[in-house]
Amino acid sequence: MKNNFKSLVVVGSQWGDEGKGKITDYFAQKAEMVVRFAGGDNAGHMIEFGGARHKVTIVPSGIFNRHVKNVIGNGTVVNLTNLVAEMKKINEAGVDTSNLFVSDRAHIIFDWHCQIDALQEESRKERIIGTTKRGIGPTYADKASRYGIRICDIEQPEFKDILKENVDYHNQIITQLYNGTPYVFEEVYAKLMDNYNVIKNNIVDSGEMVAEAIEENQFVLFEGAQGVLLDIDHGTYPYVTSSTCSANNASTGAGIHAKHIQKVVGIAKAYQTRVGFGGMPTEIIDETAHRIRERGREYGSNSGKPRRIGYFDAVAMKYAIRVGGIDELFLTLLDVLDTEKEIKICTAYELDGKCIKTMPANDNDLKRCKPVYETLPGWEQDITKVTSFAELPINAQNYMNRIKEIVGAEFLGFSVGPDRKQTIMLKGEFE
Numbered sequence: 108m109k110n111n112f113k114s115l116v117v118v119g120s121q122w123g124d125e126g127k128g129k130i131t132d133y134f135a136q137k138a139e140m141v142v143r144f145a146g147g148d149n150a151g152h153m154i155e156f157g158g159a160r161h162k163v164t165i166v167p168s169g170i171f172n173r174h175v176k177n178v179i180g181n182g183t184v185v186n187l188t189n190l191v192a193e194m195k196k197i198n199e200a201g202v203d204t205s206n207l208f209v210s211d212r213a214h215i216i217f218d219w220h221c222q223i224d225a226l227q228e229e230s231r232k233e234r235i236i237g238t239t240k241r242g243i244g245p246t247y248a249d250k251a252s253r254y255g256i257r258i259c260d261i262e263q264p265e266f267k268d269i270l271k272e273n274v275d276y277h278n279q280i281i282t283q284l285y286n287g288t289p290y291v292f293e294e295v296y297a298k299l300m301d302n303y304n305v306i307k308n309n310i311v312d313s314g315e316m317v318a319e320a321i322e323e324n325q326f327v328l329f330e331g332a333q334g335v336l337l338d339i340d341h342g343t344y345p346y347v348t349s350s351t352c353s354a355n356n357a358s359t360g361a362g363i364h365a366k367h368i369q370k371v372v373g374i375a376k377a378y379q380t381r382v383g384f385g386g387m388p389t390e391i392i393d394e395t396a397h398r399i400r401e402r403g404r405e406y407g408s409n410s411g412k413p414r415r416i417g418y419f420d421a422v423a424m425k426y427a428i429r430v431g432g433i434d435e436l437f438l439t440l441l442d443v444l445d446t447e448k449e450i451k452i453c454t455a456y457e458l459d460g461k462c463i464k465t466m467p468a469n470d471n472d473l474k475r476c477k478p479v480y481e482t483l484p485g486w487e488q489d490i491t492k493v494t495s496f497a498e499l500p501i502n503a504q505n506y507m508n509r510i511k512e513i514v515g516a517e518f519l520g521f522s523v524g525p526d527r528k529q530t531i532m533l534k535g536e537f538e
């Protein structure tokens with residue numbers, strides 16, 4: 108293995124769904140460990156190889172590489188029912204999950220978190236966020252307000268009392284605030300223990316495990332979920348997820364010190380998509396959007412909802428590179444643009460008659476931003492069999508080069524299709 112990097116973070120640099128799963132799986136072929144550090148089963152990472160398509164939501168995307176240890180870190184939130192179901196599916200596909208490890212410090216998503224998530228969405232009316240209703244926000248809120256339950260709590264002698272108080276507390280919120288359905292303690296406990304017994308042997312002190320791997324000079328890959336523009340601090344608040352999904356959280360969410368992070372790769376789609384609500388200056392709603400959506404299979408991997416489509420937003424990308432500490436980009440789904448006559452790149456926004464080159468803080472302002480475009484000719488040919496940058500049509504090369512120039516970051520590689528084989532590295536470090 109030629110790679111010089113012992114720790115690499117892979118994050119989404121847009122609004123999620125950039126193809127992180129595919130790229131993580133690709134790098135995982137060379138890695139010893141893959142660690143998920145944030146989010147929960149709101150993610151939907153698709154991995155394709157050997158003609159089969161696999162989806163993981165909370166299990167790290169390295170699971171299909173048998174030599175890799177896959178760690179669900181302390182910074183994640185875990186729905187044990189969904190984790191057990193996902194493990195079962197992976198096993199049914201002939202893949203072993205004994206190399207899957209779950210942090211004892213991860214917080215548990217309970218059914219009430221999912222119900223509160225849905226009830227809060229209903230109560231937001233026209234300010235709906237468009238969450239995945241996987242209970243992510245309410246679970247992270249409980250973590251911050253110290254009402255959360257962690258996996259390590261389950262073995263404690265007073266656990267039943269703690270859980271009972273927790274059920275009562277959430278039942279009050281659900282019935283008194285939202286008129287929702289309360290939970291029965293005995294049922295909650297029985298379900299939790301059924302799931303816990305399945306994963307019991309996979310639970311570890313993940314921080315220690317990751318630190319040991321780093322100490323032994325193993326190649327550790329940190330897998331982000333969602334994208335920098337959905338980050339709780341730096342994203343388009345309040346239309347964001349509830350975790351720090353940029354690389355800044357890779358160390359905290361994996362339980363190691365930030366000094367161990369050596370390189371951050373931002374996965375960037377060749378155009379823009381967004382699932383939920385919130386500002387999206389380059390959104391297009393026409394035939395082009397329809398064509399890109401169909402060619403890119405741009406439907407939510409969890410919800411099946413059509414994703415919003417837009418032109419590549421270089422303003423948002425520069426912002427993501429800055430706040431997310433992204434060193435290099437990896438461009439995905441370039442082949443989706445094969446049919447386009449011309450392709451636009453947004454180089455600035457116009458807001459209240461002024462030209463601005465960064466993202467405004469408030470989403471209302473972002474919604475009022477008009478994109479300033481540079482238009483490039485398309486390549487109008489099939490690039491799915493290309494195996495190097497030099498083989499790309501000149502207009503595709505120009506498109507990548509122009510993005511590189513505007514955003515000021517190099518490409519580590521690009522991909523021209525969903526299969527592992529359609530991933531092309533531009534730099535030799537990982538070959």
Ligand code: IMP
Nearest residue numbers: 123149150151237238239347348382383
């Ligand atoms: P939540 O994470 O379910 O609370 O959803 C908050 C926002 O993040 C919504 O706009 C979701 O559509 C978006 N989101 C959450 N997970 C993903 C993902 O994996 N891909 C794309 N968008 C996501």
